[in-house]
Amino acid sequence: MTDAAQPASRLPLFFQRRFFPMWVALSFGTLADNTLRQALLIGIPAGIISVPFFANADNAIPYIGALLPLAILLFSSVSGQLADKYETSMMFRRTKFMEIVLMSVAALAFTFGNGMLAIAMLFAMGAQSAFFSPVRVGAMPKYLHADELVRGNGLCNAGLFTFILLGYTVGSILIVRENGGGAVGVALVSAALIGWLASLNTPFAAANDPTLKLSFNAPAQTVSMFRLAFGSRGVGPTLIGVGVFYFLSTAVTVAVPLYGRDALHADPLVWAALNGLFAIGAMIGAVGAASLAKGRTGFRFSTAGIIGAGFMSFAIVFVTPLAAGTPAAPLSLNGLFSSTAGVTLVLLFVATSAFSGVYIAPLQAAMQRRAPAPIRARILAASIFSNAAFAIPGSLSILAVTGNGVDPTLVFAGVGSAMFLIGAVMVQRGRTLPAGLYEEALSASSLSSS
Numbered sequence: 001m002t003d004a005a006q007p008a009s010r011l012p013l014f015f016q017r018r019f020f021p022m023w024v025a026l027s028f029g030t031l032a033d034n035t036l037r038q039a040l041l042i043g044i045p046a047g048i049i050s051v052p053f054f055a056n057a058d059n060a061i062p063y064i065g066a067l068l069p070l071a072i073l074l075f076s077s078v079s080g081q082l083a084d085k086y087e088t089s090m091m092f093r094r095t096k097f098m099e100i101v102l103m104s105v106a107a108l109a110f111t112f113g114n115g116m117l118a119i120a121m122l123f124a125m126g127a128q129s130a131f132f133s134p135v136r137v138g139a140m141p142k143y144l145h146a147d148e149l150v151r152g153n154g155l156c157n158a159g160l161f162t163f164i165l166l167g168y169t170v171g172s173i174l175i176v177r178e179n180g181g182g183a184v185g186v187a188l189v190s191a192a193l194i195g196w197l198a199s200l201n202t203p204f205a206a207a208n209d210p211t212l213k214l215s216f217n218a219p220a221q222t223v224s225m226f227r228l229a230f231g232s233r234g235v236g237p238t239l240i241g242v243g244v245f246y247f248l249s250t251a252v253t254v255a256v257p258l259y260g261r262d263a264l265h266a267d268p269l270v271w272a273a274l275n276g277l278f279a280i281g282a283m284i285g286a287v288g289a290a291s292l293a294k295g296r297t298g299f300r301f302s303t304a305g306i307i308g309a310g311f312m313s314f315a316i317v318f319v320t321p322l323a324a325g326t327p328a329a330p331l332s333l334n335g336l337f338s339s340t341a342g343v344t345l346v347l348l349f350v351a352t353s354a355f356s357g358v359y360i361a362p363l364q365a366a367m368q369r370r371a372p373a374p375i376r377a378r379i380l381a382a383s384i385f386s387n388a389a390f391a392i393p394g395s396l397s398i399l400a401v402t403g404n405g406v407d408p409t410l411v412f413a414g415v416g417s418a419m420f421l422i423g424a425v426m427v428q429r430g431r432t433l434p435a436g437l438y439e440e441a442l443s444a445s446s447l448s449s450s
Contacts, residue, residue, distance in 0.1 A: 039175040065395035077221035080379075089204050103192040137380045161279045161282035242383060252412070310416045312416075
């Protein structure tokens with residue numbers, strides 16, 4: 001049973017109160033984050049946004065990509081404690097209200113052309129995400145039954161990547177328009193307001209540990225979180241598996257504008273479209289994971305997904321020269337979708353991300369099932385910390401491209417190699433672990449302890 005009693009409903013899970021408000025709050029927060037981030041990532045290399053502290057504006061891009069995970073890394077030790085100590089719906093409301101405040105400041109920064117303040121607000125939104133994320137992922141085992149968790153994570157990931165796509169689209173299109181900064185600001189505040197209104201309808205769910213004594217000793221609490229995570233059976237490997245995914249996905253999304261400009265010789269709308277294709281593929285993969293894994297943990301699909309993504313990544317390397325434009329005649333969005341090589345590249349981007357979406361949802365669900373209830377939010381905060389810790393070097397690794405004139409296409413070769421390695425490790429673990437370890441969290445006996 002779930003931790004929070006839920007009345008029976010004939011509505012599909014997606015539309016039930018125990019899921020839909022949480023999904024809306026997550027999705028529109030994602031829209032706000034990615035509209036802000038993409039407006040910066042497109043505006044800087046296109047010369048629309050000035051970053052005076054960087055002699056080479058391109059070098060700002062990897063650092064901007066690292067800001068959100070850096071903030072999450074700094075605040076996760078406290079946020080996990082708060083999510084365990086306080087009632088869930090109250091935490092939803094407060095974290096989403098703070099998002100309205102921050103997006104209002106970011107809106108002013110874009111409206112008045114203050115690029116450095118906009119970058120500062122991106123960091124602040126990372127801090128807000130650090131407090132929201134343990135609440136959201138910790139709420140799912142309270143609101144959902146154990147055999148609904150893979151489906152719930154798949155639906156959340158589908159919303160996540162759909163609204164990442166919308167954020168990419170909105171941020172990219174608005175920032176290049178005349179007076180685009182003001183339009184970006186309106187989009188940011190609107191998304192934050194919708195997320196907060198949804199949070200007002202999230203169901204009550206009791207605190208995991210209301211007697212928990214808060215500690216603000218970040219290093220000690222970080223160590224404690226990881227001790228809890230790796231001391232809980234089956235949590236550690238899934239935590240690492242999710243973290244590695246964030247390393248690879250961050251590296252790719254940060255590299256895409258450079259890849260679009262220097263390898264494809266394409267215009268800025270194509271750069272935005274490529275990241276959008278990743279979001280579409282991830283949405284498809286997340287829905288696929290939710291459908292394939294009903295009543296199962298989905299680990300076999302997860303293994304197949306990461307291997308498939310590796311093949312697609314290498315295929316991108318070989319197709320890129322065939323689809324590319326030239327510096328004198330840049331590849332346009334119409335050109336991308338009107339040539340055989342361009343359409344092939346589009347399909348490869350979607351397929352790479354779709355396979356990755358199939359990989360990630362079962363791992364997320366496994367952590368939620370296996371984490372003991374009294375310490376669940378702190379374990380999930382450790383995962384969020386881990387994701388940020390992996391994402392930061394993933395983003396900064398692109399300095400090897402910006403600082404050395406390396407062909408950005410090689411990023412896809414490196415990512416594909418890493419995916420093959422992950423797949424090999426998962427195949428080996430599937431052969432050597434005791435039979436039934438992956439399935440035990442769905443059994444009635446283990447539900448009583450989770």
